[in-house]
Amino acid sequence: MSSVLYDTPGPRAKRRNVLLSVVFTLLLALVLWWVWQKMDDKNQLEWNLWEPFTTAEAWTTYLLPGLGNTLKAAAISMVIALPLGAVFGISRLSDHRWVRGVAATVVEFFRAIPVLLLMLFANEFYVRYSDVSSEQRPLYAVVTGLVLYNASVLAEIVRAGILSLPKGQTEAAYAVGLRKGQTMSSILLPQAVTAMLPAIVSQLVVIVKDTALGGVMLGFTELLNARSTLAANYANVIPSFIVVAIIFIIVNFLLTSFASWLEQRLRRSKKSTGAVLGEDTVEVNPAAVRGTYGTGENTGGGGF
Secondary structure, three states: OOOOOOOOOOHHHHHHHHHHHHHHHHHHHHHHHHHHHHHHHOOOOOHHHHHHHHOHHHHHHHHHHHHHHHHHHHHHHHHHHHHHHHHHHHHOOOOOHHHHHHHHHHHHHHHHOOHHHHHHHHHHHHHHHOOOOOOOHHHHHHHHHHHHHHHHHHHHHHHHHHHOOOHHHHHHHHHOOOOHHHHHHHHHHHHHHHHHHHHHHHHHHHHHHHHHHHHHHOOOOOHHHHHHHHHHHHOOHHHHHHHHHHHHHHHHHHHHHHHHHHHHHHHHHHOOOOOOOOHHHOOOOHHHHHHHHHOOHHHOOOOO
16 A cells, blocks of 8 residues: 555565664663763752652742743734734735735735844833833733734745645636635635644744743743742752753643644544435426526537
8 A cells, every 4th residue: 555655665664664763762762861860960860859849839839820921922822813814814815916915015024033023122112102011011022022923924824725725626616606705715714724724733832932032031921931930949950941841842732632633623524424415305496407508598608
């Protein structure tokens, strides 16, 4: 049995794959053992450095509030960036040149600027031209930077997802009299969502991780910033980095797992039931048939 990308491996290829897997596993175990030894030599495995994570104080005072701020900023950014990116992505496919030009300019401009720079500009804007309090300003700046950058990236994902569909979908919609707006909302977007979902989820994972930039530069009390305070109090820098890394891995794994489940559900819902309609369940309009094949009025007067 062959795949679209490659042929099914034969006996020799299977043996080679098994050998490479064993070698990789051994190298990975060797690297982990080396890291363990280095940490042990530096006394990073002592129980007093890891003990704070077994108490409620470290979690309720530092890690959980930081994780809450991380998820809060990421959720707000996702809710705003997703529809905004969809609007700009669809606008880039508009028939009107000025709409395409404005959308392309906005998308390319914000996609070219680093997200950290957008956060810094947003923070300075809120300082000078708004009455946002100093406590809320870091959150506003982080969300603004994430929205501007990721909406432009999501716009390109939406545009590419729609363009990846066969042109026959659009032509068939126009043939039955649908307008472009109806074609986009009823035919193209529902089909493109499934194709775009993996790329969208990857960008959402980036949003979760990029919230840490606000903690480094703007003092936003997200998870990584809360870790630094915890490490200063308990003098466990390396263990705190490891614990925070594990938390990020778990959060992003849950996000990608949910997206995989949603993608499979969408694909199953779009599959045909395979039911065959009988003659008694199909109503035929004789007038429509005569108009189509008898007089030739709907086909330019030439029938077939």
